[in-house]
Amino acid sequence: MQDLDAVLKQHAAQSDIDADVARAVNGLARAAAAISKLIRTPDKAANLGAIKGSANADGDDQKALDVLADDEITAQLHTAGVAIYLSEEQDTPIPLHADGTLIVASDPLDGSSNIDTNVSIGTIFSIMPAAGGSLQCGRNQLAAGFFVYGPQTTLLLTLGDGVLAFQMDDDGFFCDMGWQVAMPADTQEFGINTSNQRHWHAPVKAYIDACLDGRDGELKRNYNMRWVGSLVADAWRIFRRGGVFLYPADCRDGYSQGRLRLVYEANPVAMLVEQAGGKATNGTDSILDIQPQDLHERVAFIFGSMNEVDVIIGYHS
Numbered sequence: 001m002q003d004l005d006a007v008l009k010q011h012a013a014q015s016d017i018d019a020d021v022a023r024a025v026n027g028l029a030r031a032a033a034a035i036s037k038l039i040r041t042p043d044k045a046a047n048l049g050a051i052k053g054s055a056n057a058d059g060d061d062q063k064a065l066d067v068l069a070d071d072e073i074t075a076q077l078h079t080a081g082v083a084i085y086l087s088e089e090q091d092t093p094i095p096l097h098a099d100g101t102l103i104v105a106s107d108p109l110d111g112s113s114n115i116d117t118n119v120s121i122g123t124i125f126s127i128m129p130a131a132g133g134s135l136q137c138g139r140n141q142l143a144a145g146f147f148v149y150g151p152q153t154t155l156l157l158t159l160g161d162g163v164l165a166f167q168m169d170d171d172g173f174f175c176d177m178g179w180q181v182a183m184p185a186d187t188q189e190f191g192i193n194t195s196n197q198r199h200w201h202a203p204v205k206a207y208i209d210a211c212l213d214g215r216d217g218e219l220k221r222n223y224n225m226r227w228v229g230s231l232v233a234d235a236w237r238i239f240r241r242g243g244v245f246l247y248p249a250d251c252r253d254g255y256s257q258g259r260l261r262l263v264y265e266a267n268p269v270a271m272l273v274e275q276a277g278g279k280a281t282n283g284t285d286s287i288l289d290i291q292p293q294d295l296h297e298r299v300a301f302i303f304g305s306m307n308e309v310d311v312i313i314g315y316h317s
């Protein structure tokens with residue numbers, strides 16, 4: 001197992017496009033180190049959780065840190081020679097270099113509702129070939145990952161050949177965690193925002209009811225529940241000890257396709273999940289096979305331990 005710099009050097013030596021991917025990941029790691037420092041630096045004036053006044057294309061209130069993280073990533077991807085940047089915080093694709101070979105999609109700051117609650121938040125990224133255009137299936141991704149700004153600043157990364165885990169040191173270097181990342185196939189722990197229960201469609205209602213019925217229910221097992229409200233924090237836990245995450249479609253206006261965004265949240269996490277031996281679906285289809293129609297389109301997102309996701313798919317059939 002190696003530190004990030006060594007991994008990227010080795011990857012870059014494979015081909016020209018892999019060298020471009022390595023440069024982009026290195027730029028994202030520099031941006032994450034800067035965002036992590038920003039979060040940790042006492043600065044009343046920065047007021048990172050303050051709403052900036054404008055909503056983003058998906059209707060989310062933009063917080064100060066959303067914008068600062070977006071600016072940091074834009075600058076690093078420009079330096080890395082990336083062709084186009086797709087961002088939760090930008091209505092349309094941002095052209096950077098006409099001769100670039102890569103498109104990078106990012107959720108610059110995931111978990112914004114947790115910024116001023118001192119709960120883990122993060123940055124998610126997806127790296128695709130520029131030739132595929134801004135709306136391409138997640139199956140085309142060349143690399144994907146997410147940073148978590150928590151008690152530790154960490155990175156889960158896939159370059160297409162398994163999942164690697166790193167922890168940032170005080171100097172901003174990402175050190176190997178010595179963790180052979182593999183998603184446990186079974187779990188008795190689910191994550192869902194239960195306050196939406198009255199809005200859920202029948203399959204999700206039936207599954208969660210069966211979980212809550214415990215050993216006497218049809219699943220014959222007791223379940224635990226965890227919900228952080230930052231996708232990256234819930235995902236990191238699930239990679240660590242197994243579990244399932246559900247943000248389903250529901251009956252609320254605007255939630256007919258759930259809450260999470262396909263291009264810069266579900267696709268990168270789904271690539272990591274499959275690379276670690278887990279499963280990621282919208283309830284019926286694999287996330288990575290869905291053809292995006294719009295940069296900010298939402299998708300019902302269920303992922304985690306393979307055998308438990310299969311149980312949930314069973315409720316949808």
Ligand code: AHG
Binds near residue numbers: 109111112232247
């Ligand atoms: P973002 O802060 O990037 O807009 O993403 C927030 C997402 C995701 O991180 C989390 O899983 C989900 O919102 C939580 O939604 P609820 O607040 O509805 O539970």
Ligand code: MN
Binds near residue numbers: 060112
């Ligand atoms: Mn948001």
Ligand code: MN
Binds near residue numbers: 107109110
């Ligand atoms: Mn997010």
Ligand code: MN
Binds near residue numbers: 088111
């Ligand atoms: Mn975000």
